Amino acid sequence: MFAEQRRSSILELLVRRGSVSVTELHRRLKVSRETIRRDINTLADAHKLQKTHGGALSLDSIEPAIGERMSVNIDGKRAIGRRAASMVADGASLIIDSGTTTLCLAEALTPRHKLLVYTNDIQVAARLAGRHDNRVFILGGEVVGGEGAMVGRDTTTMLENYYADFAFVGASAISSDRGLTDYTREAAELRKLMLTNARTTVLLADHSKFKRVAPVRVSALEHLDHLITDTTLKGGDATYFKKLACEVLVAR
Template sequence: MLAEQRQKFILDQLAASGALAISELVSELDVSRETVRRDLNALAARGLLILTHGGALTPERAEPDTQTRAAVNAEGKRAIGVRAAELVPDGASLILDYGTTTHTVAQALHGHHNLLVYTNDITIAMLLGRRNGNRVVVLGGELQDNEDATHGWDTIEQLSRYHADFAFIGTGGITADGQMSDFSRSAAELRSRMLLAASVACVVADHTKFGRNAGVLVKHFEKAAYLISDMAPEPELAAALKERGPVLRIA
């Protein structure tokens, strides 16, 4: 590929996912890390992306809408959902965060019975509610602009009233030094509280989130029992995650 072709590919991928990791681009473009860095630097100089440690973000630092994100690595996310659902017995209580990966967890739980589900995702609530003896509590709050889900301090306050057996939590990215990150303070705060609100907290993130800094760090990642993904990260990130504490489970 010529530089112009690579850079167009990078911008197309960035438009679809909102953020990219250098490791991901090296694999997809079959070029060296130095070549990818040169392309990213050239695009950043034109104001077309924001450089981060280990990758790049769209200039808006905004998360793409649900439909756009759902199309990215759909097969990998489905595998994560199945792997996550294996942890949950019938009759368990669980917190399900909003997002395309947590939605696959809900889909994989469709045959479970007598669940008590706390969620801020309206689509997940409708998927699991009114079936198999399940009870669903929808966490109230402000409706998000690009999600069928609630967020904000009202959502956080209501969550504080509950404790569940399990929590399945999404993330905007996993930074190169093994930290959770998100696109807004509101999302980061809600997810940090979810990590504290379950006996077994699980972060679900497909491999496209590895090496991505979404801008706002999420506290309490060390409280997660598991990080469930579809592929193993690069050795440096794997070592950083091991240092943080969550056990990596590969779907």
């Protein structure tokens, strides 16, 4: 197989799968791992894929920067934030995920008093700390460049020590066949722990997150109590959340 044919095959597989490993490509294309790595480097240099440790990601499988995400459907995200905040009384304890929709939730929570908040998002912490006798704990760890959020083993280790009344978890991608997926293993593991360390769990996702698939599955959705979105679910999406026995709330 010629180089251009191999590289086309790699890109076609990424379109279908979102991610692929060097080992799998070596097995499928029947060339050496060194040849596969050279092909991946060539395609990465041409801005046709994202190189990873041990493989590659489709550019569609890379989460947009937070500034770009903040400009997408901001009215819908604010409506979701207000609906989520309406569930929270003064004095509640909360785990709040990072992201643009959870930041809208934090804005909507500013009138509340005496909240106990655990978050991995610097901006969420800044919105709620120092007001109305709130107590805010930042979950430590490595700061993701440009995101203002912490992920990694240190973050999950700290969260393991806490349990809250509510967990408000963001979504990177949702599909009826793959469920909730994320862009990194670290983010998926943290969201799984958030869903297991709260009495009431709430997924916040505007319509732009549906019918999308990211590379890493988020497990523990059997613990999910509510989905708050800005659109009425139909077809496979509605069936998926019904099977989870999850209440779907549409924010207006």
